[in-house]
């Protein structure tokens with residue numbers, strides 16, 4: 001595939017085309033749902049903390065409709081340590097809102113195979129450096145990594161979105 005054949009080569013036209021497709025095809029079929037959400041507000045039962053990875057969209061792999069999932073995404077689906085200071089803590093704010101305001105019943109931390117963020121933390125590969133934001137994340141994850149590495153019972157949870165509508169979470173041995 002040459003570069004010109006890639007749909008995002010025509011940015012922002014491809015984005016605009018996608019929005020037009022959404023408004024002309026999907027929105028009409030879900031109009032009542034969107035109207036209800038607009039009038040009553042959202043009340044999702046599930047919060048998902050997922051990775052930014054473009055291949056792992058929670059709404060897509062869980063086949064969720066509008067208003068069903070409250071989602072926060074960051075590199076490597078990290079949940080930071082609770083720090084009630086003056087810093088900007090986006091994930092903590094999302095957790096606080098989900099639990100205290102939306103009263104979600106479940107919180108899912110959605111890991112995935114081939115995560116570049118986790119690989120950077122484990123293998124210390126580019127673009128991991130002390131001056132980069134992802135490098136600073138590594139410092140915050142180091143204690144978790146040490147616990148994971150030293151735990152005989154720790155098992156990563158693998159989600160396999162391909163081939164099935166329902167993600168499969170299975171234990172696998174540490175590598």
Ligand SMILES: [Zn+2]
Nearest residue numbers: 051053115116
């Ligand atoms: Zn990832």
